[in-house]
Amino acid sequence: MQPSEDEDSMPRNNEEFKTKKDRYKVLALLGKGGYGAVYSVLRLSDMEKFAIKCENAAACRKALYMDCNVLKGAAKIQSRHFCTVIDQAAVKNRFNFIVMKLIGKNLWDLRMDTAECRFTKGTSLKAASQCLISIEELHRFGFLHRDIKPGNFAVGRKESNEHHTIFMLDFGLCREFVKRGEGRLRTQRAKSQFRGTTRYAPINSMLEIDTGRKDDIESWLYMVAEWTSGGLPWRKFKATEREKVLKYKKDVRTDKEIMADLFYNCPLKEFERILKYVDELDFYSEPDYKFVYCCLQHAAAASKIKDTDPLDWDPNVPYMGPIETIGDGKVIELDVDQGMSTEVSFNKTGRDRETADATKRVEIKKK
Numbered sequence: 001m002q003p004s005e006d007e008d009s010m011p012r013n014n015e016e017f018k019t020k021k022d023r024y025k026v027l028a029l030l031g032k033g034g035y036g037a038v039y040s041v042l043r044l045s046d047m048e049k050f051a052i053k054c055e056n057a058a059a060c061r062k063a064l065y066m067d068c069n070v071l072k073g074a075a076k077i078q079s080r081h082f083c084t085v086i087d088q089a090a091v092k093n094r095f096n097f098i099v100m101k102l103i104g105k106n107l108w109d110l111r112m113d114t115a116e117c118r119f120t121k122g123t124s125l126k127a128a129s130q131c132l133i134s135i136e137e138l139h140r141f142g143f144l145h146r147d148i149k150p151g152n153f154a155v156g157r158k159e160s161n162e163h164h165t166i167f168m169l170d171f172g173l174c175r176e177f178v179k180r181g182e183g184r185l186r187t188q189r190a191k192s193q194f195r196g197t198t199r200y201a202p203i204n205s206m207l208e209i210d211t212g213r214k215d216d217i218e219s220w221l222y223m224v225a226e227w228t229s230g231g232l233p234w235r236k237f238k239a240t241e242r243e244k245v246l247k248y249k250k251d252v253r254t255d256k257e258i259m260a261d262l263f264y265n266c267p268l269k270e271f272e273r274i275l276k277y278v279d280e281l282d283f284y285s286e287p288d289y290k291f292v293y294c295c296l297q298h299a300a301a302a303s304k305i306k307d308t309d310p311l312d313w314d315p316n317v318p319y320m321g322p323i324e325t326i327g328d329g330k331v332i333e334l335d336v337d338q339g340m341s342t343e344v345s346f347n348k349t350g351r352d353r354e355t356a357d358a359t360k361r362v363e364i365k366k367k
């Protein structure tokens with residue numbers, strides 16, 4: 001039988017799967033996307049809970065390969081903001097899957113849980129800082145995310161005392177922006193088909209211009225503005241109404257009223273500075289993450305927000321998120337292996353193919 005794109009091929013509750021290392025029993029569906037789904041599972045050797053991300057065997061885009069590859073890269077820099085992959089396998093003619101650390105609710109759902117569907121300024125700035133740090137880390141090991149949005153960040157589980165830590169998820173649209181071993185950036189492609197999510201997409205991606213590091217930061221800023229404002233000015237448009245959303249995003253830059261609407265209830269002065277700064281960068285720029293981070297700290301100080309102020313999803317406990325400093329964005333040389341093992345019969349046909357040779361040199365730090 002041919003593998004089908006329909007849901008029948010996806011795991012069912014209580015179904016068990018075997019890998020070379022262990023057995024897992026499916027507990028519940030956690031999230032669903034276009035190419036697959038994420039489930040909580042029980043590892044039967046020790047009854048520990050994990051998450052599995054499954055991708056239909058018939059999916060042509062093979063996003064799971066990128067998920068796996070990026071998470072393995074993240075493990076090498078020992079970031080707190082990425083899940084670890086502990087196992088991987090394929091169920092013939094049904095789906096491929098990776099087994100990873102189980103975390104908690106995503107930032108979209110957490111905002112929807114609040115009474116007014118918005119975070120307080122304090123929570124928003126703390127979450128913004130952690131997400132920015134994770135973006136800098138991802139860039140540091142050579143990948144762009146290209147789908148920064150609240151559904152792709154989640155907090156850790158309370159049971160593991162990680163519910164003040166934010167994790168970055170979903171690397172299916174990632175792209176390597178460096179030429180490994182050559183210490184240089186890949187050349188900007190003449191055109192790049194739109195991918196990602198209309199609401200948070202950077203202007204360049206909507207114009208089908210190949211995106212760089214600064215474009216991930218632009219998406220991050222839309223996401224953060226939405227947290228405190230309660231909704232982006234272009235929220236009423238559908239994902240297919242890209243032209244209208246694009247016009248809105250352009251108008252923000254020229255119309256003070258629309259800018260004030262975008263940053264309603266946000267630290268206006270600092271967010272305006274960040275937007276202006278990001279707009280000055282180009283495809284090859286190495287963003288000054290420290291500058292953006294400082295703007296957040298400045299905004300927090302100006303609003304008298306304390307480091308210990310609780311998060312909205314844990315209002316009675318002082319903030320105990322990771323204490324860390326933001327990196328300088330210098331790309332490190334990283335020996336990322338080939339992701340999914342060959343026994344999983346994963347092919348790379350869906351990966352972005354390089355279309356042009358890279359010429360731009362970058363400084364790449366040795367690990």
Ligand SMILES: Nc1ncnc2c1ncn2[C@@H]1O[C@H](COP(=O)(O)OP(=O)(O)O)[C@@H](O)[C@H]1O
Pocket residue numbers: 030031032033034035036037038051053083100101102103104105106151152154169170171172
């Ligand atoms: N490791 C995990 N632990 C708990 N929930 C997760 C995990 N990974 C993903 N999820 C949940 O599943 C949703 C979809 O996962 P994601 O990786 O973004 O896949 P998709 O490509 O379908 O968007 C996320 O928004 C999150 O709520």
Ligand SMILES: [Mg+2]
Pocket residue numbers: 033151152169170
């Ligand atoms: Mg996602």
